[in-house]
Amino acid sequence: MPPIADLISWVMICAGSFFLVVGAIGLVRMPDVFTRMHAVSVAETLGVGLLLGGLMIQAGLTLVTFKLALLFFLIFFTSPVASHSIARAAMADGVKPILSGPEIDARTGRLLPAGEKDPKIVTPIDAGEAESSASVLVSGGYRDEDDKEGPKNV
Amino acid sequence: MFIVAMIAVLIALALAVFRALAGPNVFDRVLAANFIGVLAILLLAVLGFLNGRPEFLDVGLVYAFLNIVGTYAVLKFFRYGALGGEAPPEEALDERKGASGVHEI
Amino acid sequence: MLGFETILAVTIAIPFIGAFAIAACGRIPNLREAVTLTTALLLFFSVFNVYDYFQGGLSPTAGPFEVLPGLDIAFAVEPLGMMFAIIASGLWIINSIYSIGYMRGNNEPRQTTFYVCFAISIFGVMGIAFAANLFTFFLFYEILSLATYPLVTHKQNQDAKIGGRIYIGILLGTSMFLMLPAIIWTASLAGTLDFAEGGILAGKASPEVLTVLTVLFMFGVGKAALMPIHFWLPAAMVAPTPVSALLHAVAVVKAGVFAVVKILVYVFGIDLLNETGAADWLLYAAGFTVIAASLVALRQDNLKKRLAYSTVSQLSYVILAAAILTPISIAGAALHIAAHAISKITLFFAAGSIYTAAHKTEISQLGGIGRRMPWTMTAFAIGAFSMIGVPPTAGFLGKWFMLSAAMTIEQWFAVGVIVLSTLLNTAYFLPIVYKAFMGKEEEHHDDGHHEDHGEAPLPIVMALTATAAGAVLLFLFPNLFFDLASQLAGL
Amino acid sequence: MRLDVILRIITKLLLPFMLMFALFVHFHGDFSPGGGFQAGVIIAAAVVFHALVFGLYPTQKIVPMWFAELLMPLGVAIYTGVGFLTMALGENFLGYNVLYFDPKYAQERGVIWIEVGILTTVSGTMISIFYAFAGRGRQK
Amino acid sequence: MLHSPVRFVVLSLLLYAVWLLLSGVYIPRLLIKGAVICVVVAYVVDRVRLLDNEGLPLELLPRAVLYWSWLALEIVKSALNVTRIIISPSLPISPTVIVFRPSQKTDVGLATHGNSITLTPGTITTGISKSRNTIEVHAIERDGAAGCVDSAMDRQVSNFERPLVGKGE
Amino acid sequence: MAAGPVEVGSFNFMDQLPALQVALPMFAATLAAVVRKGNIAWLIALMTSLSMPIIAVLLLHQTFEQGVISYEMGGWEPPIGIEYRVDTANAYVLVIISIIAAIVMPYAKRVVEADIPAEHQSYYYTMYLMCLCGLLGITITGDAFNAFVFLEISSLSTYAMIAMGRDRRALMAAYQYLIMGTVGATLYVIGVGLLYAMTGTLNFNDLSGRIADLGPQRPVLAALAFITVGLSLKIALFPLHKWLPNSYAYAPSMATVFLAATATKVAIYLLVRVYFTIYGPADIVASHDVDTLVLILSLAAMFVASFVACFQLNVERMLAFSSVAQIGYITLGISFASQTGLTGGLVHLVNHAFMKGALFMATGALMLRAGSVKLDDLAGIARKMPITMAAFVLAGLSLIGVPGTVGFVSKWYLASASFEAGQGWLAFAIMLSSLIAVIYIGRVVEVVYFREPSPAVERITKEVPVSMLLPMWLMVVACFYFGINADLTANTAASAADVFLSAIGNASTGGE
Amino acid sequence: MLEDIVNYYNYFITLFLMSAGLYIVVARGNMVKKLVGLGLFQTSVYLLYLSPGKILGGTPPILGEGFTVFANPLPHVLILTAIVVGVATLALGLALVVRINEAFGTIEETEIFENGSEVDPPEPDNKAGGL
Numbered sequence A: 001m002p003p004i005a006d007l008i009s010w011v012m013i014c015a016g017s018f019f020l021v022v023g024a025i026g027l028v029r030m031p032d033v034f035t036r037m038h039a040v041s042v043a044e045t046l047g048v049g050l051l052l053g054g055l056m057i058q059a060g061l062t063l064v065t066f067k068l069a070l071l072f073f074l075i076f077f078t079s080p081v082a083s084h085s086i087a088r089a090a091m092a093d094g095v096k097p098i099l100s101g102p103e104i105d106a107r108t109g110r111l112l113p114a115g116e117k118d119p120k121i122v123t124p125i126d127a128g129e130a131e132s133s134a135s136v137l138v139s140g141g142y143r144d145e146d147d148k149e150g151p152k153n154v
Numbered sequence B: 001m002f003i004v005a006m007i008a009v010l011i012a013l014a015l016a017v018f019r020a021l022a023g024p025n026v027f028d029r030v031l032a033a034n035f036i037g038v039l040a041i042l043l044l045a046v047l048g049f050l051n052g053r054p055e056f057l058d059v060g061l062v063y064a065f066l067n068i069v070g071t072y073a074v075l076k077f078f079r080y081g082a083l084g085g086e087a088p089p090e091e092a093l094d095e096r097k098g099a100s101g102v103h104e105i
Numbered sequence C: 001m002l003g004f005e006t007i008l009a010v011t012i013a014i015p016f017i018g019a020f021a022i023a024a025c026g027r028i029p030n031l032r033e034a035v036t037l038t039t040a041l042l043l044f045f046s047v048f049n050v051y052d053y054f055q056g057g058l059s060p061t062a063g064p065f066e067v068l069p070g071l072d073i074a075f076a077v078e079p080l081g082m083m084f085a086i087i088a089s090g091l092w093i094i095n096s097i098y099s100i101g102y103m104r105g106n107n108e109p110r111q112t113t114f115y116v117c118f119a120i121s122i123f124g125v126m127g128i129a130f131a132a133n134l135f136t137f138f139l140f141y142e143i144l145s146l147a148t149y150p151l152v153t154h155k156q157n158q159d160a161k162i163g164g165r166i167y168i169g170i171l172l173g174t175s176m177f178l179m180l181p182a183i184i185w186t187a188s189l190a191g192t193l194d195f196a197e198g199g200i201l202a203g204k205a206s207p208e209v210l211t212v213l214t215v216l217f218m219f220g221v222g223k224a225a226l227m228p229i230h231f232w233l234p235a236a237m238v239a240p241t242p243v244s245a246l247l248h249a250v251a252v253v254k255a256g257v258f259a260v261v262k263i264l265v266y267v268f269g270i271d272l273l274n275e276t277g278a279a280d281w282l283l284y285a286a287g288f289t290v291i292a293a294s295l296v297a298l299r300q301d302n303l304k305k306r307l308a309y310s311t312v313s314q315l316s317y318v319i320l321a322a323a324i325l326t327p328i329s330i331a332g333a334a335l336h337i338a339a340h341a342i343s344k345i346t347l348f349f350a351a352g353s354i355y356t357a358a359h360k361t362e363i364s365q366l367g368g369i370g371r372r373m374p375w376t377m378t379a380f381a382i383g384a385f386s387m388i389g390v391p392p393t394a395g396f397l398g399k400w401f402m403l404s405a406a407m408t409i410e411q412w413f414a415v416g417v418i419v420l421s422t423l424l425n426t427a428y429f430l431p432i433v434y435k436a437f438m439g440k441e442e443e444h445h446d447d448g449h450h451e452d453h454g455e456a457p458l459p460i461v462m463a464l465t466a467t468a469a470g471a472v473l474l475f476l477f478p479n480l481f482f483d484l485a486s487q488l489a490g491l
Numbered sequence D: 001m002r003l004d005v006i007l008r009i010i011t012k013l014l015l016p017f018m019l020m021f022a023l024f025v026h027f028h029g030d031f032s033p034g035g036g037f038q039a040g041v042i043i044a045a046a047v048v049f050h051a052l053v054f055g056l057y058p059t060q061k062i063v064p065m066w067f068a069e070l071l072m073p074l075g076v077a078i079y080t081g082v083g084f085l086t087m088a089l090g091e092n093f094l095g096y097n098v099l100y101f102d103p104k105y106a107q108e109r110g111v112i113w114i115e116v117g118i119l120t121t122v123s124g125t126m127i128s129i130f131y132a133f134a135g136r137g138r139q140k
Numbered sequence E: 001m002l003h004s005p006v007r008f009v010v011l012s013l014l015l016y017a018v019w020l021l022l023s024g025v026y027i028p029r030l031l032i033k034g035a036v037i038c039v040v041v042a043y044v045v046d047r048v049r050l051l052d053n054e055g056l057p058l059e060l061l062p063r064a065v066l067y068w069s070w071l072a073l074e075i076v077k078s079a080l081n082v083t084r085i086i087i088s089p090s091l092p093i094s095p096t097v098i099v100f101r102p103s104q105k106t107d108v109g110l111a112t113h114g115n116s117i118t119l120t121p122g123t124i125t126t127g128i129s130k131s132r133n134t135i136e137v138h139a140i141e142r143d144g145a146a147g148c149v150d151s152a153m154d155r156q157v158s159n160f161e162r163p164l165v166g167k168g169e
Numbered sequence F: 001m002a003a004g005p006v007e008v009g010s011f012n013f014m015d016q017l018p019a020l021q022v023a024l025p026m027f028a029a030t031l032a033a034v035v036r037k038g039n040i041a042w043l044i045a046l047m048t049s050l051s052m053p054i055i056a057v058l059l060l061h062q063t064f065e066q067g068v069i070s071y072e073m074g075g076w077e078p079p080i081g082i083e084y085r086v087d088t089a090n091a092y093v094l095v096i097i098s099i100i101a102a103i104v105m106p107y108a109k110r111v112v113e114a115d116i117p118a119e120h121q122s123y124y125y126t127m128y129l130m131c132l133c134g135l136l137g138i139t140i141t142g143d144a145f146n147a148f149v150f151l152e153i154s155s156l157s158t159y160a161m162i163a164m165g166r167d168r169r170a171l172m173a174a175y176q177y178l179i180m181g182t183v184g185a186t187l188y189v190i191g192v193g194l195l196y197a198m199t200g201t202l203n204f205n206d207l208s209g210r211i212a213d214l215g216p217q218r219p220v221l222a223a224l225a226f227i228t229v230g231l232s233l234k235i236a237l238f239p240l241h242k243w244l245p246n247s248y249a250y251a252p253s254m255a256t257v258f259l260a261a262t263a264t265k266v267a268i269y270l271l272v273r274v275y276f277t278i279y280g281p282a283d284i285v286a287s288h289d290v291d292t293l294v295l296i297l298s299l300a301a302m303f304v305a306s307f308v309a310c311f312q313l314n315v316e317r318m319l320a321f322s323s324v325a326q327i328g329y330i331t332l333g334i335s336f337a338s339q340t341g342l343t344g345g346l347v348h349l350v351n352h353a354f355m356k357g358a359l360f361m362a363t364g365a366l367m368l369r370a371g372s373v374k375l376d377d378l379a380g381i382a383r384k385m386p387i388t389m390a391a392f393v394l395a396g397l398s399l400i401g402v403p404g405t406v407g408f409v410s411k412w413y414l415a416s417a418s419f420e421a422g423q424g425w426l427a428f429a430i431m432l433s434s435l436i437a438v439i440y441i442g443r444v445v446e447v448v449y450f451r452e453p454s455p456a457v458e459r460i461t462k463e464v465p466v467s468m469l470l471p472m473w474l475m476v477v478a479c480f481y482f483g484i485n486a487d488l489t490a491n492t493a494a495s496a497a498d499v500f501l502s503a504i505g506n507a508s509t510g511g512e
Numbered sequence G: 001m002l003e004d005i006v007n008y009y010n011y012f013i014t015l016f017l018m019s020a021g022l023y024i025v026v027a028r029g030n031m032v033k034k035l036v037g038l039g040l041f042q043t044s045v046y047l048l049y050l051s052p053g054k055i056l057g058g059t060p061p062i063l064g065e066g067f068t069v070f071a072n073p074l075p076h077v078l079i080l081t082a083i084v085v086g087v088a089t090l091a092l093g094l095a096l097v098v099r100i101n102e103a104f105g106t107i108e109e110t111e112i113f114e115n116g117s118e119v120d121p122p123e124p125d126n127k128a129g130g131l
């Protein structure tokens, strides 16, 4: 193996390792399940990609490389599915995301001035968050009714 | 060098295990568990290199398939209190019926 | 006449097969009892057959049947066992006759079970009598214990349950916890369990170990009722009278003292015990039991209980005699086994006779009963005299041998015990006889039902007359037992 | 889940590869023994995945309950059947040498049939278990 | 017989390619075995109707390469951003949820968009509604949330899905 | 393995016995699962069970004639391939299990019809056959990991069988057994894993030599500890016996009989195999006082469990506690590690199987007629079911160990071993604990014979059918026959003990 | 030190999983959680068998002649087998819990024992049944 390839692979492996650990630290540091997901996605994209890429270079053009590639694609395609499913399930289960910042008009996506609120949007969440300093912007009336019916057995 | 990767994976694993144990809710745990699964796959890959045992990669591939099925199963269980039962009404009422992939042979 | 080779096995098997035959005839009482009697007669005949061979210088054996490597069931004849077999088989005939009268007279339930268990008990006795080694002896010892349990608990009421618990608990407990380890210990020390002249333990164990072994054996043989493990005997008084007779005369306690003598003579050996002093304690334990049991007997108003404590006392007589450890005393022990058997069975038959005819159980109720039941009370008197040791009754013989042996070796403790206990015997038996013949009948009865009772049913009277006569005949014609006792003691 | 587009599409993409991979693991001669188990698990996982995403009912139309239950003893029967076959041919139980003139391939052939048995039992068991649970949870 | 013959053939070939790459042993026996297995799997998949334009969007294959390389770059950029946030001692997050209307016309397009958002660290698709044509996103930063509306990604995906528009819906 | 073309030979029954011993019940299980008819499944199970003793006895005979039989599975040579290794020791255990199975099956039909709904009977017999296969497999295999697999096969089917008991407490019993049993099996396999990591082999015989070379290193000792604790759980060695009483009491009657007579025995065999064959050459068990520990636990079992048995209101639970105590006898014998002691322990394997088999068959019969085995519900039942109760009493006498019964033979060996080892006091402990059996058997006797029958008992009109009485009495007769003529059992057990003891301190025997 | 940790990592993890699993089995009253703990406990085994043969200084296995076709298959097979066993155990355990829940109305061990599982149920309900 050319030394330069070797070097690149080691750099990739180290960088991948770094992002894995960063993701894991984020998983511990972040305040709620949604923000934790973001942290994990760092590890599952960059971390996994770099680490497996580095290993692939180490393996050279062999069967192992292809298996590693397959592994990469599997993780790459399935981890968003997992994140998405977890997020949806958490939302449906009534887990309230910790939110901050001013509200955004749901239909235009335009930022509203602080304290102002789109009056046409009825948010099921902000009723319970009245005292919270975090302002809520969501998704009001059009979340599917049946999504909220899931039994709360957590 | 593989050892560096391995230690990184193990540290990440430890942190993920902490989150899995600490929760606080089931979605945190599922998230952590899914991540642990990914880390396990990586660990297998790295170990395969470290020990010169490429067959660990096959185990990794199997694990990758199972990880996603497992995660989804757990989520579905906690969402509906059942893994399948009859198809939940949400699916039956899908406005795009016919295109949902549900067919009879 | 059966062959020499098979006679012993057949003899032992007769009561066992008889038990099955009795069970098979359970539906027809007359046939069942005919079978019982036939079996008893066959057995007696067969035992005498063995005796003939034995006295002819041949020694019939059976076995060995190997149970385990080094553990055999084997049978052989020796004088003491021969004597025991003759007593037991002879008394079984009489006891069977008595039982028929008693069980029918009292309308007892479960009579088939009764006769079957009785036959199995006799089977146990035959095994014990002819056992050629400790294991065989132990096997049949336990068969006897277990087969008598249903007899003791025959009434199946609360008292029977409690009495049965004590009975089986003590007998199984002592034999399993003390005697069985002693047997196994002996096996590991001596490498054999065969009864042998001069014993098998000589040179195999230290005096300390021997002492421990004697303790284990002597208390392990719970049937010998050495104090303080005697109380199963009074507890077993809940049983019907024929069973009491079986326990006190025919089988159980006899098996106990028989075992004591046999173990001392054939396992330890008299010489070894004399050398090492391993059984010295036994003399004092037995002496204490003799006196203490007599004192307790003195205080009993219940007739059967008084007889029971008398038995405890008399058994220790035998043990005391054996513990003197001289040939003459051993012969005396053997003779006393026979004498006590015939005498005590008479006394129990009499007690049962009184119960059957008058439903009386307490001594204080017996005033004047001798006038209503002259046969019964005469027999009772003969039995009592024999127990005290008054000639011309059988009891005199054994006591005479014991006393002379003790005096010969200047064993004054034994002499004292024998003399004192004779006085005590007199004190607890004579008043009964006196009261029965000279006392006044009680004025008032709660139930007028038995007021006009006479003698007990004929089979009962026949049986007790026969045994009373036996007690006298044994004194007059002691040759049979005398010979065997002499052979045992090597005189 | 209503309109779970992402999941549905990924599932459709994934399932063929899962099945292929299962059979690859199983039939690829170079694979060490144990492939049957992995393959069985993956096949069962594919069925489970299908049921999770598209619902139990459609899945049971493809793989009925009775069929899954039959697979369990069937697999064991295949396993022991191969053993009995080798025995009938004069070898030891599962001594594959008699299955082909070349012992090397004979062994491979034997292993693969054994693994077919394992695959059958494992997938049958897993699917049956899933069906048993998936069918229950809701009833209160 | 076959519900979708073209896709069946393509899937068979695709599977077989993967088989060959996995295998590494190229002897006739195994090659034949692999071919048979891949065809059988493709047939089964076709029979159970998993083989449609969602399951195997053939039309997109050329554009996919282009799109994924663009996305990879996006992922790296956002990942570095999130990394910065995680390792900052102050943890400067401003979590935000936003709902917006994407411009995609097909399910595959919508899924790709949602998947891409999720793949990009810092944003997660928490819901997609075809009927209302909305995507709900949770972002770790306010800017990230705002950036989803009428984004470059939206345009890229719409471009990517173009061959499917108006077909087989 | 031969190189080059292999000729197709012909089937030789005598050479294939080891495989048939395990494969037949496994195959029969699949048949039973498929037929779905209780009667046919029973017939399959019966035929299989009846054929098992034939194979086992032939194997035992072969070990006497030819010594050790090594049977390679899957055409791979040991130690890589799995080896079935039959010597006199495990052939002896095979004979015990298969004979019990053969006696139990005729008995099973009526009780299973009463306990298990018709639609589940074939499933039940499937589980029974799997259990039988597992038990035989544990015994026959020469591979530590393979033993684990069979252990789990038998355990899983056991949990399923217990769960099918007639009331809901059976479910809890099965669950708790599942937890304990799995922990035990896992500990065992962890220990095996440590040994594997140390030696790279799983073959008992191979391990034997390797461990002798390694000596008492820490991982080797850790493995010993794991295996001891793990198997003690399966054995139900005091104080790890908590799962046993409920499992036996609430399982379907036939499962109770079969399990009580066989299941723990096999685990004991495995422990002995590990102690003597694997650890024997290095003499690690005795030099690290494991034997003393086993001795103490055995004594505790003999007394505590017997004592607890005296207070049970349910006869099956009472007998279950008695089993825990009896297991103590067996392990006590093993702890002596002497010819006499080990023979005593091993002979008690078969002896206890006979007496507990008979006792549980009797309680199963009582259950069938009276619908309960609670002591109070059995008052006076001896009048209605005299044959069953007579069997119970006679088997009970054997449990007490009166001479002339198998129980006595066991005690004889154990007590003799105590004196040989200079530990005479143990003989007294053995006798004392066996006397506790007098109390609990006596309690039953007093209730069933002396008490007046309750109305429920009065309604019983007949004894159980001959198909149940015959197997029950066969067991009882065995209790007495092998108590009077113990040559067969004792000599075989002694030969088995020889097999184990030949390994002790003899490093050269391992790894042929 | 580091090398030790690396060399023996699987033993540390094994130990951790074992203790964690056992703790859950012992400490939890919820039967499902107990099963989860049991699963964790069993997982420790897989790691143990993953360890290469030489780690503790033992001797490597002797491969007989004629093993050209298959590499030493043991650890692989062993772990898979252990997994099968684990899965089967877990499945059976869960099936039992489901039925316990149906029979007792709870899956808390303490509640079941408090409500007197020792007392006979009113009638022989729940007449057996497959899982």
Ligand code: NA
Pocket (backbone or CB within 6 Å): A038, A041, E117, E118, E119, E120, E121, E122, E123, E124
């Ligand atoms: Na993301």
Ligand code: NA
Pocket (backbone or CB within 6 Å): F248, F249, F250, F251, F252, F253, F256, F316
């Ligand atoms: Na039962």
